[in-house]
Amino acid sequence: MDYNFLEIEKKWQEYWAANKTYKVEADSAKPKYYVLDMFPYPSGAGLHVGHPLGYIASDIFARYKRLKGFNVLHPMGYDAFGLPAEQYAIQTGQHPEKTTKDNVARYRQQLDRIGFSFDWDREFRTSDPDYYKWTQWAFLKMFSCWYDKSMDKARPIEELVAAFEKGGSSSVNAACGEHEPFSAEQWKGFSDKHKADILMQYRIAYQGESTVNWCPHLGTVLANDEVKDGFSERGGYPVFQKKMTQWQLRVSAYAERLLKGLDSLDWTDSLKEMQRNWIGRSEGAEMVFEVECDGKKHEVTIFTTRADTVFGVTFMVLSPESEWTAKLTSASQKAEVEAYLESVKKKTERERIAGKAVTGVFSGSWARNPLSGEKVPVWISEYVLAGYGTGAIMAVPAHDSRDYAFARKFDLPVIPLIEGADVSKESFDAKEGIMCNSGFLNGMSVKEAIPAAIDYVEAHGIGRRKVNYRLRDAIFSRQRYWGEPFPICFKGGIATPLPIEALPLTLPEIDQYKPTDDGQPPLARAKKWEFDGAPLETSTMPGFAGSSAYYLRYMDPHNDKALVSKEANEYWRSVDLYVGGTEHATGHLIYSRFWNKFLYDLGYACEDEPFRKLINQGMIQGRTSYAYRITGTNTYVSAGLKDKYETSDVRVPVSMVRNDRLDTEAFRKWIPENANAEFILEDGEFVCGWAIEKMSKTFFNVVNPDDVCDNYGADTLRLYEMFLGPIEQAKPWSTDGIDGVNRFLKKFWRMFWDRDKWLVTDEEPTKAELKALHKLIGKEQEDIENFSYNTTVSAFMIALNELQGCSKKAILEPLVVLLSPFAPHIAEELWHQLGHESSVVYASFPEYKKEYVVDDSVKYPVSFNGKTRFILDVPAGLSVPEVEKLVRSDAQTEKYLTGAEILKVIVVPGRIVNIVLKK
């Protein structure tokens, strides 16, 4: 019998599906283990060889844990709402549901070929109404909760109302927006609308005005993590800053908990660091400056981490989007300020960042320095961000490079505050030195002066200590069709939640998927988009909504009474191992932690962190091939000759290239305009250039895993992807070496079969054979726990070399089990051939016996002053003094010592002997 992988793989994939081999139920008798992959967005391009890398790694771990006796939850599904399907719908009129369904089918087909041990009975899509019912439910919970800072948790809004009725707004310490303080009496007298407006300032899911990233091309707002370098992450369209009223999630209330929680997680340091930076905690102080504008007095609060530098404030700056900007513009400066605001508005986010031009305008008002009493001008400039701190700053040009640039440009004074600081060319930003020109702070070091200044400011009622975070509330509305509708209607202009029984609120059918002519989101096209006579919200939720609590749903996916039952949640608890890419560091992985913490506060989740351990698989890049077209012609020139011409680079499909040589005929047939392409060859061949790039349909460098499965089999693909190198590392796809892994599997097969002869015997294994086996058991155990799969594959190859010609059942049977996580199909086949009725999944991981592995003798390299001279063969298990004694008495040693006196002998058990001679 030959190793016919196509037959074997098909056979067992069908068997697993028919027998539901990987179906799992909560079982309190067994320890649980939850292995989760970041579920994919089913794009039209299908899976490429990069996708399965993480899935294979997690599948190996899941299979390994099963062999170790764990009850393993290993589900899969699809993150199905998203922009590409909708963009496609706008262009073609095809319902995104249809596109998504087709893509999912394709993904499933491709996934099934690789032999994953997913429990498909738990599959769902985020676009299933049965699922998004619970996304909407969670939103309603957030809508009806507020964040109590004293208790540091979310609480029902009724409790807030009760507190207001009892003690007014000052009786609570909540994370909230701006509003005038009020007493209990005032509260009771407020109109319903006024009450609703105030409560909206407290809700965890709230509607509020803020500066948002507006992408006109996509017709929607975007979250900060969806914008890269001023362009939308999806599609790469320019983004503008705009003030809009949007649904938002009060993620910022959880900033401190999100930061602290990181300490307890088993994630890579780099990923934790990314999240820390994104949360961006900074300690400082808020200070109030009195500002006079056209004779009227105002108070402006600023945030600073350098309270010690107040004496050096020579001007103030407001953000163009700040609410103070209008109030503090004097009549004389009005025209100029308005012209400036208009010019800022027109700039894309990209231009604002990239240009870094120093721009600004004088507001016409003057502020008073609260410590020195001096009058300083108030300016308006885009370098001050509306969203961070208070949207206004005190400028200390001597010790802040941005303020310095601004002061130089507009000729404002610079007062140095640190002894010996030279500020003639640039600012002195370092937090070190001795203060001067600073009144009562003179003579202190910066480190002493910062708290001293804050203490002073607090004592005099000018300001207070304050911790600021970069993390903003998440913009939660999208002006799009293909997302979860908000279960909110507007009764008398008041946002009103739909009752839970009305969920899911399903997407309406509409004729076109683009915005209405008057700029309303697509849902406004629906014929009857209302509830109980009240109009429904027309925007939809963003992509991250559905992926924020999906891991909880997998615990209990068919429950129609709850997101997850208490029993299921208490058994499966949280994800023990989560595998996915780092690109979600500041998006999904923050939102999901926030979402989970919220559900934890309300008692719906029993763990406050969703993902205990996280492994980031590196991207598999594609190798893109290039041809060079001579500019203005249809002639292409081979890579070696391209410098002689003026050329432009043209990407060519990898399928037409072998060994960097282009199949020119295939290229001509590829697209009509190539039909009469000419080629300038070198040595009779057309050589392509290449570059390592992201694997993408548009780069023609996508390698489909199906092709690898056809040619080598899924087991080879799995082993090969793991053998490629550490999973965290990014690496270009290449099939160099895939033959080696394939050869390994064939070799393994031949230990059982010599053509049609079954070789397996019941003979007793030798000591050497047991040693080879147990070395592998020990290595595999250790490597899998450390996610070092490439070395495990190596260990397999070594073991096979050592076990050459051994066909003893006592050795082969455990080998099959050991191989099963990596190459499940061949393992399953051989396991059955060995006479087992049930799947190898139900086998146990072989027990590691160290005694088989220990050597009888140990080879010690003996070196003198660092130079290795000879190898000393000594019995194993000797103690350090015994080895030392042996060295000193050894005749060979004496030969090299040549009478010199031994200073010391260094013995590391099992390692080395180093003899230091007296000079």
Added chain:
RNA sequence: GCCCGGAUGGCGGAAUUGGUAGACGCGCUGGACUCAAAAUCCAGUAUCCCUUAAAGAUGUGCGGGUUCGAUUCCCGCUCUGGGCACCA
């Protein structure tokens, strides 16, 4: 600019965390089997010196340091990948 990583043969990558650097695989060279090819198996494969071998020397991006001993630890660079970027 700031914050993390990384750099080892022709290539992908190992190295029990301070102890024989280059495991394993690819590629390459030679050999066996074969009419031949494929497949399979065996041997060799860091560099230099050398006809070859032995022996030796050099060698983990560069320059220093600690140590009997450094790919591993420390200091200073270079290159490179990634993240953040007017965050006051």
